[in-house]
Amino acid sequence: MRKSEFLEIEKKYNEERARLQGIKTGDLIWDVVSRGGWDSDYHPAVVKSVNVDEAYVDVIDVSRNNEEYRYKSFLTESEIIQKAGFSKEVIDGEREKYGGIIKKLLN
Numbered sequence: 001m002r003k004s005e006f007l008e009i010e011k012k013y014n015e016e017r018a019r020l021q022g023i024k025t026g027d028l029i030w031d032v033v034s035r036g037g038w039d040s041d042y043h044p045a046v047v048k049s050v051n052v053d054e055a056y057v058d059v060i061d062v063s064r065n066n067e068e069y070r071y072k073s074f075l076t077e078s079e080i081i082q083k084a085g086f087s088k089e090v091i092d093g094e095r096e097k098y099g100g101i102i103k104k105l106l107n
Contacts, residue, residue, distance in 0.1 A: 029074045
């Protein structure tokens with residue numbers, strides 16, 4: 001492996017680690033489900049815990065009967081605004097809608 005390849009892998013690792021460290025219990029994240037072609041559905045979930053070393057989050061998926069899941073691939077609040085075009089108002093509405101679950105996890 002060339003040093004430049006190693007440095008690129010190290011950079012991506014550090015970026016993902018920082019991303020996961022920025023996620024907290026009670027945050028909203030979105031599972032992206034492809035509907036074929038260019039369309040996707042975005043399913044909200046509330047973060048229950050984050051495992052930075054193993055690179056996953058445990059969530060309560062509010063779009064699937066509040067069941068618990070482990071996600072390794074997802075979008076954070078800032079990413080869904082940037083990549084999917086959600087507005088801050090939509091995010092705030094989701095946070096209000098699932099406020100009971102968020103509050104329960106934070107206590």
